[in-house]
Amino acid sequence: MGPEMIKPEDLPISSCQRCGACCRKGGPALHLEDRELVDQGKIPLASLYTLRKGELARDNIKGGLIRLSAEIVKIRSLPDAAICMYFNETDQSCDIYLHRPVECRILECWNTNPIEGMYARTRLSRYVLLEKVGWLAELVQAHEEKCALDRAEKLVQARIADDPAAADALNEIINYDFHLRQVAAEKGGLSPDIMDFLFGRPLAEVISRQFGVKVQRR
Numbered sequence: 036m037g038p039e040m041i042k043p044e045d046l047p048i049s050s051c052q053r054c055g056a057c058c059r060k061g062g063p064a065l066h067l068e069d070r071e072l073v074d075q076g077k078i079p080l081a082s083l084y085t086l087r088k089g090e091l092a093r094d095n096i097k098g099g100l101i102r103l104s105a106e107i108v109k110i111r112s113l114p115d116a117a118i119c120m121y122f123n124e125t126d127q128s129c130d131i132y133l134h135r136p137v138e139c140r141i142l143e144c145w146n147t148n149p150i151e152g153m154y155a156r157t158r159l160s161r162y163v164l165l166e167k168v169g170w171l172a173e174l175v176q177a178h179e180e181k182c183a184l185d186r187a188e189k190l191v192q193a194r195i196a197d198d199p200a201a202a203d204a205l206n207e208i209i210n211y212d213f214h215l216r217q218v219a220a221e222k223g224g225l226s227p228d229i230m231d232f233l234f235g236r237p238l239a240e241v242i243s244r245q246f247g248v249k250v251q252r253r
């Protein structure tokens with residue numbers, strides 16, 4: 036039997052082929068190094084969303100889901116697919132290539148050491164980005180205290196155990212989360228597009244997805 040034929044496409048790569056596979060795994064998380072990009076509007080707040088402490092998130096390095104011990108601010112994905120919103124399918128390019136976040140700049144899919152080195156450290160948070168807008172940071176903090184995922188989980192478990200007070204309290208925080216977004220947009224003059232950055236994804240959605248219970252606003 037002769038030597039096995041190795042085709043060029045089977046060779047391990049050592050530089051980016053611009054195939055876009057990494058961009059099709061969703062938008063990157065932001066780090067402190069990316070703060071200027073946001074401050075200067077190169078990456079607008081409307082293109083971000085927050086995964087709050089306690090939420091389940093995909094671990095892009097080890098795979099699988101992990102429960103977040105601290106919040107992550109990420110670039111949004113397309114509404115119907117886990118593809119970064121800045122990925123341009125037509126020519127397989129990045130719409131913000133010159134201003135792409137640090138995770139995208141250091142990612143080498145053939146060598147995970149650089150991204151592993153920075154993965155969990157120096158993450159950007161809402162509070163850093165809102166440092167100069169104190170009242171908004173306080174609003175975010177108030178929402179976080181009332182609607183923390185740990186608290187929501189305890190209420191879900193108590194509701195499942197038929198505790199009527201827990202059902203009421205759960206309903207209250209779901210309503211609070213819903214109305215705060217409306218009030219912030221209507222009375223605070225904030226764009227509805229930045230609500231998922233300010234308060235994370237709607238609490239009712241997160242609870243349904245993460246704890247497997249159907250919740251309806253009353």
Ligand code: SF4
Pocket residue numbers: 050051052053054055056057058142143144145
């Ligand atoms: S880093 Fe790897 S997966 Fe991402 S575009 Fe380059 S070759 Fe493709």
Ligand code: SF4
Pocket residue numbers: 057058061062063110119120121122123128129130131132135136139
């Ligand atoms: S910001 Fe650009 S390089 Fe980074 S994941 Fe999105 S499309 Fe890809």
